[in-house]
Amino acid sequence: MKILVVGGSGGIGQALIKQVLASKPNSQIYATYHSSEPQITNDNIKWFRVDASSESDILELANQITDLDLLINAIGSLHTANKKPEKSVSEFNPEFFHHNLDANVVPTILLSKYFIKHLKSKRNTFFVSLSARIGSIEDNNIGGWISYRCSKAALNMAIKTISIEWKYKSQHCCVLSFHPGTTDTELSKPFQRNVKPGKLFSAEYVARQLLELLDDKDASDTGKFFSFNGEEIPW
DSSP states (O other), X not given: OEEEEETTTSHHHHHHHHHHHHHOTTOEEEEEESSSOOSOXXXXXXXXXXXXXXXXXXXXXXXXXXXXXXXXXXXXXXXXXXXXXXXXXXXXXXXXXXXHHHHHTHHHHHHHHHHGGGGOOSSOEEEEEEOOGGGOSTTOOSOOOHHHHHHHHHHHHHHHHHHHHHHHHSTTEEEEEEEOOEESSTTTGGGGGGSOTXXXXXXXXXXXXXXXXXXXXXXXXTTEEEETTSOBOXX
């Protein structure tokens, strides 16, 4: 199996790599990092320094990799060093909004642009992006966090659109959005005190749930949005 983990230096990304090494030790793993290469050394891992919102970086990455069975985009942003999600629309900041779009939407679209040929196969392949239930328009009952919500809703629309196009261009590829739940990573740390008991998941658990979910899916499931517990989430 050949796997690309974009954002392999993040909490979920590293957990995915370790899970694949444990469960599928003969896999070839390609993984990206933005600034610091993780200290995960294995002959089956090849690391690339990539800005996933840069078209030239994604193109260069695509030119260095051939065919793939699985591409997972594990990149995401919820806050910056000096800006947290808005509690109200009155806190809206265009710069922060564009940061969310660059981090949460642009990488997936660029990856779809340059990696479709890598996922064309007569066997099942997968293109997966980590999303969030908060991006579901139907599920939005409390408001707030408008920049993050909008970026994840846009990501989900991108995934749905890609899945429709690829039904004709890459018929055996399953394109999915995946909600990991609240995971114990740097992304969620400022908000963990408000998480209900039992609802803060380890990155290892989330990685295992995602890989087990994919074991049960094929191209007929393309264009869907799944939760860590296997539930299908409405767009």
